[in-house]
Amino acid sequence: MKVFLSSDVQHAGLASDLALALAGLGIKTFSVRDLELGEGLRDTIEREAQSADAFVLLVDAFSRRDPQVRFEWRSALKSDWTGTKPIIPVWLDRSPLPGFLTNRKALDGSLPPEQIAQQVVRLLNKPTDSIIPPTSEQLAARETRLRDLEQIAAALRAESLTQREHQR
Amino acid sequence: MSSPAYEKSVFINCPFDEDYEPLLHSIVLCLAAHGFHACCALSSLPGDGARIDRIWATLSGCRYSIHDLSRYTGEGPGNLSRFNMPLELGLAMALSFERRSSPKPHDWHAMVGGEAYAYQRFISDLAGFDLGRHASSVDSVIAETCGWLRETQDAQPPYPVPAAIAAYYPEFRAELKKRKQFRLGRLAWAEILDAAATGIRHIE
Numbered sequence: 001m002k003v004f005l006s007s008d009v010q011h012a013g014l015a016s017d018l019a020l021a022l023a024g025l026g027i028k029t030f031s032v033r034d035l036e037l038g039e040g041l042r043d044t045i046e047r048e049a050q051s052a053d054a055f056v057l058l059v060d061a062f063s064r065r066d067p068q069v070r071f072e073w074r075s076a077l078k079s080d081w082t083g084t085k086p087i088i089p090v091w092l093d094r095s096p097l098p099g100f101l102t103n104r105k106a107l108d109g110s111l112p113p114e115q116i117a118q119q120v121v122r123l124l125n126k127p128t129d130s131i132i133p134p135t136s137e138q139l140a141a142r143e144t145r146l147r148d149l150e151q152i153a154a155a156l157r158a159e160s161l162t163q164r165e166h167q168r
Numbered sequence: 169m170s171s172p173a174y175e176k177s178v179f180i181n182c183p184f185d186e187d188y189e190p191l192l193h194s195i196v197l198c199l200a201a202h203g204f205h206a207c208c209a210l211s212s213l214p215g216d217g218a219r220i221d222r223i224w225a226t227l228s229g230c231r232y233s234i235h236d237l238s239r240y241t242g243e244g245p246g247n248l249s250r251f252n253m254p255l256e257l258g259l260a261m262a263l264s265f266e267r268r269s270s271p272k273p274h275d276w277h278a279m280v281g282g283e284a285y286a287y288q289r290f291i292s293d294l295a296g297f298d299l300g301r302h303a304s305s306v307d308s309v310i311a312e313t314c315g316w317l318r319e320t321q322d323a324q325p326p327y328p329v330p331a332a333i334a335a336y337y338p339e340f341r342a343e344l345k346k347r348k349q350f351r352l353g354r355l356a357w358a359e360i361l362d363a364a365a366t367g368i369r370h371i372e
Contacts, residue, residue, distance in 0.1 A: 078300075
């Protein structure tokens, strides 16, 4: 089991403590913070994301604006072809989580790293617990989005066919 | 609803040719599967003014844009490179810069196929940016597009997994082929959107 651990520079200390705590529980981690900056960095991130079994993301309002962190998140999402890799946010403040993490069980970032690590391991052992099933409001919002798309597309299609008739 | 919401509109900037068509269709399908409306240079009709004006008008009505810079080598007898894609990316970057504090911001995402770091040579001003990558295959473009889309502010779960989108893709292409034949060989942009919007009901 290998976990991709993502954090910004500001939380490199916590990431390092968490990596240590996870290692103590038999979980190997990869963190970009352990690497030197260089041209091959992006390749390494994408490769490590592809081979990772799970992701632990340290998230706060600042990390969301960090281009490096966002690249790591995109790489994580890109690697999750079947939606089966656990993506576990560690919530460091109470700022709203990015949309893609709103259906994930977020861990409390104010807890000691050892405790967070134990919770991570628990979720890794039962990955289904890391996903929050969609609420009825989320399902209704999705239905509205799909209906809107259908209506707009149908209207554009009708308009396009009318234009074509005029051109004849 | 007659026009798409700003925050749900995505401008696609890519080659519009036969070779790229399968990849373009995969991008449109990914957008629809995430509840986004796809726009591009083909969205507006030729009678609506100069092409670049129409492109600007369409782009500026979109919250997001996705740009594929894969065609950077020379082509044809004159060995000429196409500059439309970098030009439209430049427009999107200008829009993003101009609207950075606006209630209607714009975010762009650029990607390249093939050699990973070639863009740092053919468009070296982007060397500090993290461009997305794909392998010029449908699956790799679906993975890249989904990865980017999900990380945007306006993508809200639930949405289908990339594997499910890829599994439906052949059926989507078959539907487009059918519609193209029915329209005597011409497939309007609105027809592609309609096929995607009705097709995503089959993805789960």
